[in-house]
Amino acid sequence: MGSVLDRRIVFSLLFLIIVTLLSYNADSKCDFKAIFNFGDSNSDTGGFWAAFPAQSGPWGMTYFKKPAGRASDGRLIIDFLAESLGMPFLSPYLQSIGSDFRHGANFATLASTVLLPNTSLFVSGISPFSLAIQLNQMKHFKVKVDETHSSDQQALKILPSRDVFGKSLYTFYIGQNDFTSNLAAIGVDGVKQYLPQVISQIAGTIKEIYGIGGRTFLVLNLAPVGCYPSILTGYIHTASDLDKFGCLISVNKAVEYYNALLKKTLSKTRTEVKNATVIYLDTHKILFDLFQYPNSYGMKHGIKACCGHGGHPYNFDQKLFCGTSKVIRNSTVTAKACHDPHNYVSWDGIHMTEAANHRISTAILDGSLSDPPFTLSNLCAS
Structure with a gap:
């Protein structure tokens, strides 16, 4: 009798363990159901090229093996974040064919700014899809999701649930074009004058999204653009203007000013949006380290572009961007990609390689760049 009772107790315990494990797996699914991203070319997964189709090789050569709408x-960093949360890559909001918005949408487009592009502050070559436009697209998206759940069951196959907006991650990687677009024309001091306006617009956008249900916000700060080949070749300077790593001192000091103000503003914003999480991500920290000490990360080249023309030291030509050709001295010259982009921090003199993006993403996920502390990798099952 005792042995039968013992077996029953053992089976009961095993059953409880199995149920507990199953419950744990179910509960450990990702806390976030979607990502909504706002940005420029640093996080554009195809929006610009959906609006203005023209992209050709060598873009996408490492992972996609073909152009994939990414610079x-x-x-990109946003791709790695989506993967880490168990989600597919974000579909661009502007892409009409093949998009799946069940796990969010990407409003970023190449050359986007925070401030409206029709202001006299900016030169030509800026995207019409400013942060204000991207916010309006987000609001429209939410309205259409609400309406569709009431009227069009077929469309629900590519749309999220109505309650997804309070369970989503809202990411911001934008501001670089506001900083760089007129740097050569008005200088560092001129650019610094309107940076508080840029930051105020980002904070205001967070508060507007909070008003429609958003609760978790990640804001990436500004990269050390004074180390970018495009800036080093386009901004008039002398050798004394460079630090020992070859980066522009005054430009990077202005970046530090921007980032300090952004961090301070987000701290204030945090007190204005109750029961919300607003995280400042210091991606500048690791990217600056990558430019200065690429060898420490298993890479070889910091301020030299992989894809470009011109050779040492920057391999960047302001008139011949990656993948394009032109006639020089009766010969056609093409800005080609290197064969080993994994050894480069800079892809094309303006954007990062996948290798650099991967290293930045790893630091974001482990929480080492977050203020206040926020470990994204702990929020989802492995």
């Missing part, structure tokens, strides 16, 4: 040889 890189492979995946």
